[in-house]
Amino acid sequence: MTNDLAISVGGLRKSYGDHAAVDGLDLAVRRGEVFALLGPNGAGKTTTVEILEGYRQRDAGEVSVLGVDPARADPAWRSRVGIVLQGTGEFDELTVREVVHHFAAFYPEPDDPEGVIDRVGLAGKADSRTHALSGGQKRRLDVALGIVGRPELLFLDEPTTGFDPEARREFWELIRGLAAAGTTIVLTTHYLEEAEALADRVGVIAGGRLVALDTPGRLGNRETALATVAWRTPEGAVEKAETATPTSFVADLAARFGGEVPGLTVSRPTLEDIYLTMIGQR
Template sequence: MTDESAPATEPAIAVRGLRKAYEGRPAVDGLDLTVSHGEVFALLGPNGAGKTTTVEILEGYRRRDAGEVRVLGVDPDPGTPAWRGRVGIVLQGTGEFDELTVAEVVDHFAAFYPAPDDPARVIEQVGLAGKARARTHTLSGGQKRRLDVALGIIGRPELLFLDEPTTGFDPEARHEFWELIQSLAASGTTILLTTHYLDEAEALADRVGVIAAGRLVEVASPAELGGRREAMSTVSWRTAEGTVRHEESATPTALVAELATRFDGEVPELTVTRPTLEDVYLRMIGHR
């Protein structure tokens, strides 16, 4: 086995003790991270937390000060052309190709790889078949983002980095884009996603990691992060006196049953809520 192939037992990404400082100030401070093959992993964190630096080190764009990093079984510093051909990267903006058509841009990028996917198939996969002959300056923001993804996956990557993929999208375009990412994940592509949208992380990720002050605070599934699954629920209803009452409960079903009896079946303005992913995330990063 050559160095360009990770053993089946080795994670897609393995990081131990990662450190990076700028002018003596730590941006990443002893970070450990493991991402399995075929997993969709969302890295969450406020601006300045070290998220971008971490991802750029994994992509081979930035050198680390200390720590061990293996991406697809290879140290990305310096990485090799063969390794880079196994990794897809979708930045916040790939570039402008105003006078080229979608098909011309994808064909051009396909030439960079030794065994690229079929450009026409990739264009169809990202939902741009009807725009293949359109010049890129005529595309909407969502369509341009789909083109960015096409350029990221044309080389048949085993691992795809997505940096803030739906920033600036309207709700409909975001949900359409989620379907594209879910289809890539279903095909076995490992995906590392950074996003500020907590609903996006919840919809797409198998696990999420929260980074703050250069350290990974916790890694868990979206449903379990920060003890969310075991957290108290809040039951709210309008009382007979007309005021809204809120009560925290570890057994919300029992409380709702009691209220249903008290109100003879229909509880006025009944709601049962658990802490959202945003709630636990804000608590974990020290939001006040």
């Protein structure tokens, strides 16, 4: 593994019986980047991430995470990796403060637990028992436990499930701050706008293989796809046209209308449009 790669995967394979969950996957994640891994249920996304985290054994292939094979990882390696699973666990009779301080003691150089509680938005709930937290607040606690060890690499599995829109955007700022400080982040999410807002690059898994890899803006040639121009006619009807030269098209429309074009919109395929096409759902 070169020094600029946090994760290097070659020819990764994992089968369950006759089903190949991961079928010759190759992947490289650079240090310091936010990498979003997208894919439908059953595509091999979860299996891939669990192998990278050291939770699942592979059948074949080469895997290096922070310079170590996760299948042979020791406690020193695990202290460098943070993991936010879809559910970390229940600590019903403990307070938020007690849980975060307890987990901090597992790491050689943890972050300040009180600061972490504040950063994930639980300062007002620090003395509340975890069974009294809402679903979104429990998710914030999961995130706190994943970052309290100051990880070099952070895996986030559907981290904002249960968050309202305001809380989700606050969480995005937390992730941006971690990335700015040099943390490498691997994110799985079903929220396409989350991947677009956070990720430096996006990988799409389908059928156990990586079928696309690029920045959110260039994935599936979004930046060169035909633009859809829509406008409202004098009679109130909406007309649309696809064009490779939207600027010229809008200029011609403006000339036709003698100035402002009523109801004008110009759009290219969204990340969701491209993603659904890639996984065969559009």
